[in-house]
Amino acid sequence: xxxxxxxxxxxxxxxxxxxxxxxxxxxxxxxxxxxxxxxxxxxxxxxxxxxxxxxxxxxxxxxxxxxxxxxxxxxxxxxxxxxxxxxxxxxxxxxxxxxxxxxxxxxxxxxxxxxxxxxxxxxxxxxxxxxxxxxx
Numbered sequence: 001x002x003x004x005x006x007x008x009x010x011x012x013x014x015x016x017x018x019x020x021x022x023x024x025x026x027x028x029x030x031x032x033x034x035x036x037x038x039x040x041x042x043x044x045x046x047x048x049x050x051x052x053x054x055x056x057x058x059x060x061x062x063x064x065x066x067x068x069x070x071x072x073x074x075x076x077x078x079x080x081x082x083x084x085x086x087x088x089x090x091x092x093x094x095x096x097x098x099x100x101x102x103x104x105x106x107x108x109x110x111x112x113x114x115x116x117x118x119x120x121x122x123x124x125x126x127x128x129x130x131x132x133x134x135x136x
Contacts, residue, residue, distance in 0.1 A: 098106065
């Protein structure tokens, strides 16, 4: 147990729901072309338009990926280190977003731990002073 705990020990966080599987259309580049409503079976022109929009979005997405891959391969051939792929990496170094109650509990626990540390430090100083004054 540390003097300054990161989380209160007596509180449980709400469990987060399991992440749903990622669909290819959920990528930000392809979200614009995702069909919002299904075209009616009689509307062939609408279906063709939606399919062409989706095909175009996929082709643009693949062209960007291939361009980035060829650029990194070219840098490797030249002996330079390519920049890291950061599109799927989440920054875990960020502090987690806490609710108001969690923040309040966190700060209360920190202040209690700070007072605890201060009292122990004062007791240790008093003990050292007493030992020095008593001539031990």
